[in-house]
Amino acid sequence: MAEARIGISGWRYRPWRGVFYPKGLRQADELAYAAERMTSIELNGSFYSLQRPASWQRWRDGTPDGFVFAVKGPRFITHVKRLGDVDAPLANFFASGVLDLGAKLGPVLWQLPPTLAYDEALLESFLARLPKTRTDAAALAARHDDRMEGRASFAATAAGAAGDAPIRYAVEVRHPSFEDHADAWAAVLERHGAASVTADTAGKYPRLDRTTADFAYARLHGEEELYASGYDDASLDRWADWTRAHLEAGRDAYLYFDNDIKVRAPYDAMGLIARLPRPAVMPPPATGAG
Template sequence: MTSAPPKAKPTAKAGRIRIGISGWRYPPWRGVFYPDKLTQARELEYASRALPVIELNGSFYSLQTPERYARWAEDTPAGFMFTVKAPRYITHIRRLDDPLEPMANFMASGLFELGPKLGAILWQFPPGMRFDPEKFETFLALLPHTAAQAKALAKQRSSRMHGKESLEPGARQKFRHAIEVRNDSFVDPAFIDMLRKYKAALVVADTGGRWPEYEDLTADFVYVRLHGANALYESGYAEKQLDDWARRIRSWAKGSQHRGAKLMSTTSAPKRAARDVFCFFDNTAKIAAPANAQRLREKLKA
């Protein structure tokens, strides 16, 4: 009697990789990424079918409205995601002073209308802002991670929001947070410990050496912003550079750190079977971002 062949070991499941662009309204893209006769009103519709995720950055400059978020969700296909850039009023103007009410206003401004299309929230801090452990811990402790926490925070919005807010998140809506810092004072293992404590991702940023570029894993997902390897916001990525980012992203999606990673902390990240990866090309001043994103997707089969 012939014995049955041994069962193959199941392949380890990698996290979901989403490669996209930061914003979608750029005149130089018309006739290059966008078809010649495509109206501006249909650019999001087109971009969201060419790429699986877009970083929404209008929210950085001013609070958006529930109606606008609902329209963006409606204009994009099932499975598509947005990440939302938090208001500069919190990060750049107030610099985390008394953050509760402005964070509540942001949470109530319409994020819940994205439902499952909300991928993560990006908190970017200015180059002149130094690491203040007490201030950052207060901020990180306020970040919601569940629908119930997000609703509780949104309910603390200011009276000026009444009548133009959205206060009911989806029952299964996730709230993930990514922190991008641009001051060398954050190059501190204590900062990494703090991010891990509050389950926030350190943004892996490629800035041509202008700002800190570290790759510590601090959450169950990885958030990458590629601003331009040579000229900030402008230069495109060559094939070898894209190959290198593909190598890193494959490791992160499998839950592990890539070989040669530049780290702040000597303490290893908690092991995970997989990590989701969001990667955005922010070299948008020229026409490189959409082409770079599409090429990296091809390399990763993502």
């Protein structure tokens, strides 16, 4: 049965303390608190730097059974290398401990920079390099470079019992040329089974609502003001309809709120979760939600 995974992009934000997070809650307990109220969280620390195996293991062990993380791929690959010459960086990324999430590893998100225009050959080459299964990812990780010596975790056993399970990928684009090549881009994604991210960015970046994989992925950055404005009841109703349409078609749906500046993201996520009945998504607890 298809299921919805709804949550927030990141969880460690100072303005949330004393608002979403109760006063006095230890910073170390914030992930557990958020995870009790969401069904997924997008890990974005991996976008800024390679994480250590101990961190991946701590996140895995600090969340409930059945919880799922989406993992944001490194900006070194997307923004610095710009998807080219990435064999070693990809190996280093998977060697950093991603597979230690085990059954809690959900889709890997690649957010492309606003300056990266549509380049079909480049995009095809990049997507073809991504490991298709967890076993493939462990084999790729074993080819990490010297910078990972002494800090890598990539044994095939890290893939767990689901070693041959596929790894899902989603791609968020931000250059307007992708709108001009929307059909061609969708075809590229379909060939590789990757999802086209439906991004709500207050009109700043392209919004390509295309189905290109066996799951759907949306990032909600703010309807009227990027990273700041919240979603009212009517907006949440529309996103609930979007989610139900994918579920009814047999596709899992992942949605993450990234409108964190004014502490709207966690409440909007919980509001959307409440609109989707079991078993599509687990509701938040009745108490302590803010």
